[in-house]
Amino acid sequence: MVHIPIxxxxxxxxxxxGNSPTAAxxxxxxxxxxxxxxxxxxxxxxxFNEHSHTTGLHExxxxxxSGDSQLHLPYVNHKAxxxxxxxxxLDDIEHQxxxxxxxxxxxSAVTMLPPSILALWWVLxxxxxxxxxxxxxxxxxxxWVHCPASMIxxxxxxxxxxxxxxxxxxxxxxxxxxxxxxxxxxxxxWAVSHGDWLFTQIAAMMNLICVARLTRDFLKGKRGAQDDxxxxxxxxxxxxxxxxxxxxxxxxxxxxVSISLGGVFQLVDERLHGWGxxxxxxxxxxxxxxxxxxAAANF
Numbered sequence: 001m002v003h004i005p006i007x008x009x010x011x012x013x014x015x016x017x018g019n020s021p022t023a024a025x026x027x028x029x030x031x032x033x034x035x036x037x038x039x040x041x042x043x044x045x046x047x048f049n050e051h052s053h054t055t056g057l058h059e060x061x062x063x064x065x066s067g068d069s070q071l072h073l074p075y076v077n078h079k080a081x082x083x084x085x086x087x088x089x090l091d092d093i094e095h096q097x098x099x100x101x102x103x104x105x106x107x108s109a110v111t112m113l114p115p116s117i118l119a120l121w122w123v124l125x126x127x128x129x130x131x132x133x134x135x136x137x138x139x140x141x142x143x144w145v146h147c148p149a150s151m152i153x154x155x156x157x158x159x160x161x162x163x164x165x166x167x168x169x170x171x172x173x174x175x176x177x178x179x180x181x182x183x184x185x186x187x188x189x190w191a192v193s194h195g196d197w198l199f200t201q202i203a204a205m206m207n208l209i210c211v212a213r214l215t216r217d218f219l220k221g222k223r224g225a226q227d228d229x230x231x232x233x234x235x236x237x238x239x240x241x242x243x244x245x246x247x248x249x250x251x252x253x254x255x256x257v258s259i260s261l262g263g264v265f266q267l268v269d270e271r272l273h274g275w276g277x278x279x280x281x282x283x284x285x286x287x288x289x290x291x292x293x294x295a296a297a298n299f
Contacts, residue, residue, distance in 0.1 A: 100168055104274030105158030109151040111281035115288045116147040122292045130296035135191040139295050142187035143288055146180040150281075153177040169224040175214055178224070181232055182207035189239035191295040199242065207235050243294050251294035258287035 119140040127133045153173040160166035168174060189203035190196075210231045217224075236259065243252035262283030269276030 100157045100161045100166070101274045102158045102161040104278065105154045105161065107275060107278035108281060109154035109158070111278040112147050112150045112154075112284075114282065115284040116144050118285055119143050119288050119292065122289060126292060126296040131298050132194050132295060135194055135295040136292050138187050139191035139288075139292055142184040142191075146177075146184050149173075149177050149180040167223065170218075170221075172218065174224050175218045178214055178228055178232065179211045182211050182235060185232075185235040185239055188291060189242075192239060192291060193242040194246075194295070196242070203235070203239055206238060210235065246294075246297070246299060248294045248297055248299070251290045251297070254290035255287055255294070258283050258290065262287070 123136050123140045126136055130136065153168075153171070153176065156171065156173055157166075157168045160168075185207050186200065186204045190200040193199045210228075213231070214228060240252060240255060243249075243255070262280040265272070265276040265279040265283065267276075269280075272279070
């Protein structure tokens with residue numbers, strides 16, 4: 001009977017009979033262990049070494065087990081023996097999440113202008129006819145404040161296209177851009193509720209918490225995540241509620257359809273090779289228009 005010592009990690013049974021594994025078998029075993037380790041961990045825990053120029057990427061792994069660049073996982077002993085084989089490499093990894101394209105980012109920047117330009121025209125047109133001119137002005141000014149923040153962020157992304165050290169999801173400009181969206185959400189809540197301060201205070205508290213979380217994550221070195229966008233969506237859904245309780249169903253439906261179509265473009269952004277985000281910005285033009293008409297409604 002063979003007694004296995006307590007605490008032993010593994011025992012190569014072939015060695016008991018004098019048959020040592022070949023190098024190819026060591027390699028295959030290392031790859032299988034690596035795959036099991038990878039499948040057992042969250043993608044968010046994956047970190048790349050200096051060859052990737054970034055950390056925490058959620059990437060599609062396209063490589064094989066050759067090459068010098070290794071995928072480093074937390075809690076893995078990097079001082080491995082010669083028989084341990086790196087199970088993944090970065091030479092053939094496609095950086096899809098952080099890859100930025102110059103023209104697509106410039107398109108995303110330019111498409112922020114139509115909503116702001118038409119907002120000015122709608123404000124000048126609707127102000128004489130409404131009992132709530134301050135509401136439509138607040139909504140328009142908030143849009144104008146967010147516009148340069150978003151444009152600067154996308155222009156900076158475009159100018160850094162091809163820069164492997166640049167991560168748009170870790171940029172401080174992204175923090176400014178998303179924070180400006182939350183500021184707009186507060187102004188929009190006040191505008192479409194016709195100045196209801198209780199509703200506005202609740203909206204302000206919600207968005208302030210979101211901005212605080214964004215800032216905390218940024219200061220901790222965390223990259224932007226989908227959760228940031230989900231929180232934005234919840235804040236948008238909240239400030240659209242006054243349209244329902246005021247019975248403004250036409251503008252509510254128009255706003256929901258516009259932002260939903262924009263969301264579809266955003267979801268298929270990868271399939272559109274980065275053009276989807278700019279199309280989402282274009283859908284903000286009718287969206288802002290419906291909100292302005294709702295804010296100007298005398299009911």
